[in-house]
Amino acid sequence: MTTPAPGTATLEVRALHKSFGALKVLEGIDLSVQRSEMVFVLGPSGSGKSTMLRCCNRLEEPDSGDILIEGDPLTGPGVDLNKMRQRVGMVFQSFNLYPHLSAMGNVTLALRRVQKKSKAEAEDLAIAALAEVGLSDRAGHHPAQLSGGQQQRVAIARALALKPTVMLFDEPTSALDPELVGDVLDVMRTVKDHGMTMLVVSHEMKFARDAADRVIFMADGAIVEQGPPEQIFGAPTHDRTRAFLSRFHG
Amino acid sequence: MEQIIQQFFNVEIMIKALPLVIKGLGITLLICAVVIPMGAIGGLFAAIGSLSPNRAVRWLSIGFVDLFRAIPPLVLLIFIYAGLPFAGLSLSPFVAVTIGFFLNNSAYFAEIFRAGLLSVPRGQTEAARSTGLSQAQTLTYVTLPQATRNVLPDLLSNVVEVVKLTSLASVVSLGEMLHAAGLVRSLTYNASPLILAAGIYLLLLWPLVRVIARFERRIAS
Ligand SMILES: Nc1ncnc2c1ncn2[C@@H]1O[C@H](COP(=O)(O)OP(=O)(O)O)[C@@H](O)[C@H]1O
Numbered sequence: 431m432t433t434p435a436p437g438t439a440t441l442e443v444r445a446l447h448k449s450f451g452a453l454k455v456l457e458g459i460d461l462s463v464q465r466s467e468m469v470f471v472l473g474p475s476g477s478g479k480s481t482m483l484r485c486c487n488r489l490e491e492p493d494s495g496d497i498l499i500e501g502d503p504l505t506g507p508g509v510d511l512n513k514m515r516q517r518v519g520m521v522f523q524s525f526n527l528y529p530h531l532s533a534m535g536n537v538t539l540a541l542r543r544v545q546k547k548s549k550a551e552a553e554d555l556a557i558a559a560l561a562e563v564g565l566s567d568r569a570g571h572h573p574a575q576l577s578g579g580q581q582q583r584v585a586i587a588r589a590l591a592l593k594p595t596v597m598l599f600d601e602p603t604s605a606l607d608p609e610l611v612g613d614v615l616d617v618m619r620t621v622k623d624h625g626m627t628m629l630v631v632s633h634e635m636k637f638a639r640d641a642a643d644r645v646i647f648m649a650d651g652a653i654v655e656q657g658p659p660e661q662i663f664g665a666p667t668h669d670r671t672r673a674f675l676s677r678f679h680g
Numbered sequence: 681m682e683q684i685i686q687q688f689f690n691v692e693i694m695i696k697a698l699p700l701v702i703k704g705l706g707i708t709l710l711i712c713a714v715v716i717p718m719g720a721i722g723g724l725f726a727a728i729g730s731l732s733p734n735r736a737v738r739w740l741s742i743g744f745v746d747l748f749r750a751i752p753p754l755v756l757l758i759f760i761y762a763g764l765p766f767a768g769l770s771l772s773p774f775v776a777v778t779i780g781f782f783l784n785n786s787a788y789f790a791e792i793f794r795a796g797l798l799s800v801p802r803g804q805t806e807a808a809r810s811t812g813l814s815q816a817q818t819l820t821y822v823t824l825p826q827a828t829r830n831v832l833p834d835l836l837s838n839v840v841e842v843v844k845l846t847s848l849a850s851v852v853s854l855g856e857m858l859h860a861a862g863l864v865r866s867l868t869y870n871a872s873p874l875i876l877a878a879g880i881y882l883l884l885l886w887p888l889v890r891v892i893a894r895f896e897r898r899i900a901s
C-alpha cells in the first residue's frame with residue numbers, strides 16, 4: 431500500500447449503475463469519502479443503500495461505473511479482488527459471525543489465511559481489535575454465548591483487525607434489541623475517533639446528528655441530496671428528504 | 681424349538697465357521713476402509729460441483745449423482761464385474777466391488793453434503809469473502825465445517841448403509857463376511873453361520889447407530 435496522492439479520496443464511487451434483471455436499483459451514484467470521514471447514508475427501504483454498499487466490495491457486481499480505494503481500482507481487469515477486499519471492511523446487519531469459531535477464531539481467520547500472519551501475531555492483533563470493541567475478555571466465547579450487541583462488536587473487530595482503509599456498515603444496529611444499540615454505536619464512535627474512514631447505512635438519526643461528518647439522502651437508486659448533518663436534518667432542500675425525515679421526528 | 685436351535689443357533693457349527701467368517705469380516709472391513717473415505721471425498725466434490733456457478737460442471741455433477749442414485753447397486757456391481765469384460769475390461773472382484781460401491785456411495789454422500797452446504801446461510805460466505813478469503817478458503821474454513829456439522833447424523837447413517845451394502849459383494853464371489861457365512865451354510869446345511877455373521881454386523885454397527893441417535897437428539901433439542 432503506497433500513500434495516495436494528496437487530494438485522492440479514500441473511497442470514490444463514479445457513475446455506479448446496477449440492475450437486478452429489469453429492476454434498476456442504482457442509477458448513477460457518484461460519491462467520494464475522504465480520509466477519516468464518517469458518511470451516513472439515509473433513505474427509504476428499497477432505495478438501493480445496501481446494494482451500493484455491497485458494490486463497494488463487490489459482493490454485488492456493478493453493471494458499470496468505477497470504484498476506487500485510495501485511487502486503486504476495485505473493478506476492471508487485473509484487479510486482485512481478494513487483496514483489495516482486505517482494504518474494505520464490511521459489517522453486516524445480521525453480524526454473520528462464524529458460529530463454529532470463537533470470537534478469537536472469527537477475528538484471526540483472515541489474518542492467518544489471507545494475510546498469512548503467524549498464529550501468535552494474528553492472536554496479538556485479534557486481542558488488540560477485541561480490546562478496541564471492549565471485548566478482550568470474551569475472546570474464547572462462541573457467538574452463541576454472546577449477546578447480539580457483543581456479536582456485532584466482534585464482527586466489527588473482525589473487520590477492524592485487517593486494518594482496512596475504509597469500513598462499510600449496513601444497518602449495524604437494526605437487528606439489535608434497543609438496549610444493546612448504544613454499545614455498538616459507542617464502538618463505532620471509538621473507531622471513528624481513531625481515524626477510520628466509514629460509510630454507514632443506518633437509521634440512528636441521533637447518532638448521525640452527533641457523529642457523522644456528512645449525511646447523504648438516497649431515493650430510487652440515486653443520491654437526492656447531501657450535506658453536513660445540521661443542514662440535512664435542519665434544512666433539507668428536497669421534498670423527498672423532508673417527507674422521509676418527518677417520519678422520524680416524534 | 682429344539683430344531684430351531686439346532687438349525688440357527690448351533691454353537692458347534694458357529695465355532696467351526698468362525699475362522700472363515702472372521703476372514704470374511706476382514707474383507708468387509710477392507711472394502712469399507714477403501715470405499716467410505718473414497719465415497720466421502722467423491723461425494724464432497726460432486727456436491728461442490730452441483731452448486732458450482734459453472735453450468736457444465738453443475739450439470740455433470742448433478743447427472744453423476746442422479747445416475748448412480750437411480751441404479752440399484754446390485755445391478756451396477758454385476759454390470760461392472762460381468763458386463764465390462766465384454767468391453768475388454770476384466771476386473772478382479774475386489775476392484776469391481778470397490779468401483780461399484782464408490783460410484784453408488786459417492787452419489788449418496790453427495791446428496792448429503794449438498795444439503796449440508798445449502799443449510800449454511802449465504803451471509804457466512806459473504807462475511808468470509810468480504811475479508812479477502814478465496815472461494816476455496818471460504819469452503820474449507822467457513823462453509824464446510826458448518827455443513828458437515830449440520831448433516832453429521834446423515835453422514836454417519838450413510839456409513840452404516842455402506843457397511844451393510846458390502847454384503848452385496850458376495851454376488852461377485854468376493855469372500856466378504858456374508859459370503860463366507862453362506863459358504864459354510866451350504867457345506868453344513870445349517871443356517872447358524874448366517875446368524876453368527878448377523879451378530880457380528882450388529883456388534884459392529886450398534887455403537888454407530890447409538891451415536892447417530894445421540895447426535896440426532898442433540899440436534900433436535
Ligand atoms: N439479489 C437481488 N436480486 C434481486 N433484487 C434485489 C437483490 N438485492 C436487492 N434487490 C432489490 O433491489 C432494491 C434495492 O435493495 P437494497 O439495496 O437492499 O435497498 P435498501 O438497502 O436501501 O433497502 C430492492 O427493490 C430489492 O428488492
Ligand SMILES: [Mg+2]
Pocket residue numbers: 479480481601
Ligand atoms: Mg438494506
